[in-house]
Amino acid sequence: MEMALAQQLQPRQVMGVSPALVASVELLALRPAELAEAVAAELDDNPALIVDERRERSARPPDDRRARDEQMPEPADRPSDADRLLSELRLMTAPRDHRVAEYLVASLDERGYLDGDPDEIADELGVTWRRVDRVLATLRECGPPGIAARDLRECLRLQLDRRGVDEPVLRGVIESHLPALAAGRYGAIALALGVSRGDVVGARDYIRAHLRPSPGFAASSPFDRDLDADVIVSDGPQGLTIRLTEPELFPLRVCPVYSELAELGTADERRHAGPRARRARDFASRLQRRWDTMARIATFAVQAQAEFVRRGSGPRTPLSQADAARALALHESVVSRAIRDRHVRLPSGRVVPMSELFCTSDAPREALRRLLASERRPLTDGQLAQALAARGHRVARRTVAKYRAQLGQPQRALR
Numbered sequence: 001m002e003m004a005l006a007q008q009l010q011p012r013q014v015m016g017v018s019p020a021l022v023a024s025v026e027l028l029a030l031r032p033a034e035l036a037e038a039v040a041a042e043l044d045d046n047p048a049l050i051v052d053e054r055r056e057r058s059a060r061p062p063d064d065r066r067a068r069d070e071q072m073p074e075p076a077d078r079p080s081d082a083d084r085l086l087s088e089l090r091l092m093t094a095p096r097d098h099r100v101a102e103y104l105v106a107s108l109d110e111r112g113y114l115d116g117d118p119d120e121i122a123d124e125l126g127v128t129w130r131r132v133d134r135v136l137a138t139l140r141e142c143g144p145p146g147i148a149a150r151d152l153r154e155c156l157r158l159q160l161d162r163r164g165v166d167e168p169v170l171r172g173v174i175e176s177h178l179p180a181l182a183a184g185r186y187g188a189i190a191l192a193l194g195v196s197r198g199d200v201v202g203a204r205d206y207i208r209a210h211l212r213p214s215p216g217f218a219a220s221s222p223f224d225r226d227l228d229a230d231v232i233v234s235d236g237p238q239g240l241t242i243r244l245t246e247p248e249l250f251p252l253r254v255c256p257v258y259s260e261l262a263e264l265g266t267a268d269e270r271r272h273a274g275p276r277a278r279r280a281r282d283f284a285s286r287l288q289r290r291w292d293t294m295a296r297i298a299t300f301a302v303q304a305q306a307e308f309v310r311r312g313s314g315p316r317t318p319l320s321q322a323d324a325a326r327a328l329a330l331h332e333s334v335v336s337r338a339i340r341d342r343h344v345r346l347p348s349g350r351v352v353p354m355s356e357l358f359c360t361s362d363a364p365r366e367a368l369r370r371l372l373a374s375e376r377r378p379l380t381d382g383q384l385a386q387a388l389a390a391r392g393h394r395v396a397r398r399t400v401a402k403y404r405a406q407l408g409q410p411q412r413a414l415r
Contacts, residue, residue: 111214146215312348
């Protein structure tokens with residue numbers, strides 16, 4: 001009897017995670033500052049992704065500088081906030097610099113960032129870089145704080161300059177540690193700057209309270225509203241309703257020109273436009289899924305905490321992230337990612353972390369607050385957990401660390 005080995009293919013179903021789902025989860029997990037950088041990078045890299053032309057100027061690839069220059073003499077194509085900015089800039093510059101002023105204003109993107117390097121702009125206009133730099137300085141002086149910055153770092157730095165703030169820790173965080181700040185690595189930043197963790201947390205709080213990721217144009221600009229919160233809660237005849245601010249900050253869409261070329265263009269045009277249009281659609285779709293998920297979770301939490309939301313303070317109904325996940329048919333990790341570093345503005349005007357809408361009970365947190373306020377010497381999280389247990393609140397050391405961070409208290413070594 002002879003035996004032989006042979007390979008045979010058999011179909012079978014295997015549960016897997018698609019690349020699209022992974023990309024959506026990654027986008028959902030981005031903190032607000034990280035999202036601003038991701039959107040800016042995508043706009044820079046993909047000309048098929050544009051700001052909604054119904055809110056801004058007519059769609060065109062962002063690197064088509066000559067086409068943009070040709071459209072500058074048509075004020076009707078410019079948003080009114082840019083018209084006002086340009087009018088004021090003309091009053092503050094010599095007539096011979098008006099062409100430079102017009103070009104600089106036309107080079108501002110939807111966030112108020114300067115789309116181009118001053119040296120390149122000088123070459124294209126056939127003027128000296130000193131002349132462009134002089135007009136640019138005037139533009140930044142007469143426009144809103146942070147206008148005409150070239151990236152997030154410079155935008156925040158310009159806002160500090162306008163406020164006359166020269167705090168070294170704040171400057172150091174903005175200059176070299178924004179990604180680490182967005183990731184919550186306060187200890188690493190403190191070590192790098194040679195300061196305390198509390199100093200870094202203070203810098204973070206100042207940035208959140210007083211600085212904005214994009215200056216927009218004028219005070220009436222849609223980019224200048226509600227930048228201190230990701231979710232705005234209103235209490236009206238229809239009850240409590242929520243509104244997300246991110247869709248107003250990032251009104252993106254696929255450029256119609258690229259969509260048309262991808263379908264009806266020549267073979268070369270389809271090869272060029274097709275991948276870019278698909279990438280733009282995918283990014284816009286992932287962004288919309290982020291907002292849909294945030295809206296579902298925020299609506300559920302606001303309704304569950306209706307009394308707390310209306311009063312703006314006081315006790316809350318016990319509600320865990322797992323409760324929300326079960327009710328909305330989501331994974332608990334999705335809820336965690338969607339609320340991390342997000343803030344809610346209540347009808348009273350108070351802004352709170354979205355995580356405050358989720359709690360099992362306020363009693364252990366309040367007991368910990370009293371313990372921290374009365375401690376004669378700093379206690380470790382483990383010692384605090386033991387003290388809470390003696391008072392009838394059995395919580396894990398990691399939970400104590402979380403509550404302590406929510407109360408704005410650093411670890412023992414920094415207290």
